[in-house]
Amino acid sequence: MSFTKQQLTSAWLDNEASSLHEAETETSAAGAAVNTDSLTEVLTAEQRALWQRYALVGSVLRGDAEVGQPLDISAQVAARVAAEAASDTTESSVVGISVAAGGARTKAAMRWLKPAASAAVAASVAIVAVLSVQQWNQPMPGSESSGQSMEPALITNPLGGRNPVSYNSVGSPGANKAVATPGSDAQQQQRRQLQSYLIDHQQQLQLRQQAEPETTPESQPPQ
Amino acid sequence: MTIKYATVAPLLLTGLLFSFSSAPVLALPQQATDPNTSAAIQVEEPSEADRAEYEDIGASWYNRMAQALRQLNFDAALVHVQDDRIEPLRWLHGLDESQQEVELVMRLNGPDFRVLRFDDQTAYYQPASNSYSLRSNVVHGLIPAGFYENFDQLSDYYRALPVGGARVADRDAQHIRVISRDNLRFGYSLWLDKETGMLLKSAMVTPQGDVVEQIQLTSLAIHPRFPANLEELRDVPRPPLLYDTDRLMQVRYKLLPGWLPEGFKLLRSNHHRLAMTGIRADYFLFSDGLTEFSVYIAEADAPPMQPVAISGSDSLYSLQNNEFVVTVVGSIPVPTAQRIAENIAVEPVVSTGTQP
Structure with a gap:
């Protein structure tokens, strides 16, 4: 597409088309195509994609300019995701814009189910995050001098949600002071247990949504 | 604003x-x-x-x-x-x-x-x-x-x-x-x-x-x-449809919640093994229609531990109550989870069978 047309697209978006439009008609010998006001008639698919990108950029810019919106810690992320989603839509990587016809239907349907990816997935579908573990324990007599026990045991990695392997490899700062601290192994073990509770909770929540076909547990109290 | x-x-x-x-x-x-x-x-x-x-x-x-x-x-x-x-x-x-x-x-x-x-x-x-x-x-x-x-x-x-x-x-x-x-x-x-x-x-x-x-x-x-x-x-x-085998096993212990925020009802209870660790626990799910939390009762197999809390979108509070580890997990504030956990009493269900 010519640079002038790009300019025109941009200008249209900014409602400043008229001036440029005149310029275009003057310079372009075959200006007839541009003479219509209907965008869809003028723009090719490529140009429409460009249009969409411009529109997106515009809205993102306007979105950024907004101030005073509470809780909006995700502004930049939102912009990036918007870009991601938009390209997703326009390039039809997932959703067919037009329905595939006939035998291609099943093939199209299969696009929704991509085969196993290379990445490993966590043991569960649970969306679990652990911000911090605070151990409200009294200082252990032996470890008081090292100061270790006063430190809240922080788990900053989303252990179960994404990457159980990194969980295992997370080195405890007190690993070399196993004598002083009551066993970093024990600590690791405890973290693992806590994580399993968090994951199991999510799994049970998923299961509980199953419409219960039979009697509910509360109607049959333990004998 | x-x-x-x-x-x-x-x-x-x-x-x-x-x-x-x-x-x-x-x-x-x-x-x-x-x-x-x-x-x-x-x-x-x-x-x-x-x-x-x-x-x-x-x-x-x-x-x-x-x-x-x-x-x-x-x-x-x-x-x-x-x-x-x-x-x-x-x-x-x-x-x-x-x-x-x-x-x-x-x-x-x-x-x-x-x-x-x-x-x-x-x-x-x-x-x-x-x-x-x-x-x-x-x-x-x-x-x-x-x-x-x-x-x-x-x-x-x-x-x-x-x-x-x-x-x-x-x-x-x-x-x-x-x-x-x-x-x-x-x-x-x-x-x-x-x-x-x-x-x-x-x-x-x-x-x-x-x-x-x-x-x-x-x-x-x-x-x-x-x-x-x-x-x-x-x-x-x-x-395939997942068959919820967790529901098959009855709880081993009776949960006596001494304190719960108003409106939480028991929705589901069973005995199952936890993901990852395989810990066997009695499980109880409570809901008020919008918020849900789980209570786990497991037999303590380690030396007594100090209470542990995690705060986040899912809070966790775990404490040892005699020979049991009581753990409360859910989208509730930690102080609420703590209060629930601290007020839970556990009683064996009149034992009819033996351990598997």
Whole structure:
């Protein structure tokens, strides 16, 4: 597409088309195509994609300019995701814009189910995050001098949600002071247990949504 | 307009009035700016009736959202922020001519995890492990199942308050707050599309006003008709229905909760092995319709441990009670989880069998 047309697209978006439009008609010998006001008639698919990108950029810019919106810690992320989603839509990587016809239907349907990816997935579908573990324990007599026990045991990695392997490899700062601290192994073990509770909770929540076909547990109290 | 959640009711109401006056675009659902409402909020001391009226407005917005989530044909991109994690997702929903719902949620980062729902059949597709289906009319993990319910189900324990207007995801939005009446549970700030009632943004907040989980739509397209791309999904093969074996085993111990926040009822109980560690535990699930928490009773197999707490969108409190480890997990504030855990007594069910 010519640079002038790009300019025109941009200008249209900014409602400043008229001036440029005149310029275009003057310079372009075959200006007839541009003479219509209907965008869809003028723009090719490529140009429409460009249009969409411009529109997106515009809205993102306007979105950024907004101030005073509470809780909006995700502004930049939102912009990036918007870009991601938009390209997703326009390039039809997932959703067919037009329905595939006939035998291609099943093939199209299969696009929704991509085969196993290379990445490993966590043991569960649970969306679990652990911000911090605070151990409200009294200082252990032996470890008081090292100061270790006063430190809240922080788990900053989303252990179960994404990457159980990194969980295992997370080195405890007190690993070399196993004598002083009551066993970093024990600590690791405890973290693992806590994580399993968090994951199991999510799994049970998923299961509980199953419409219960039979009697509910509360109607049959333990004998 | 970041008004922190006040812990005292009168303060909260004053804050509400303040935000009202600064946001004159408060609108009733289906109805443009109501001059009567604007007049009412000029009154210094709101009467019980006024208060009830605010709550009715909030509740009707909530119900509009619940309806929109089931009925709209939408295609949205969103971010899900949980503690320090951010997850971009795509979310599509449609209601076809035969009133069947189709819903699809896709992760956009990392492993290609998808959830596909037809009415009450929900399929979870995972790239690197077993996919499965569940009988459930809600996709788990995105928004609470309570968002699909009528607010009447929740109004004993929560109040819905309209806050004002805002611009969210480039749309005109109504902000409402859903706050627990006893300040013992998390609440929600919801931004709803004024035109359709669709959820545009949601924040789960502690009683102190700290945000622990958020959803923010970044784009939203609403179609008047069932979109063709969802039609394609009908041909997608669906994984087998998961048989919930956990329900087969009876609990071993009797749970005697000494204290629970009002309205929590036991929904599910069983005995099963935990994921990852294989710990055997008695399991009890409580819900008040919007908030859910789990109680685990496991036999202690290690030297006595100190109580442990995790705070986040899922809080955890675990303590040792004689020979048992009692663990409370759920979207509740840590002090609430702690109080529940500390007041739980465990009693063996009159033993009829032996250990396997």
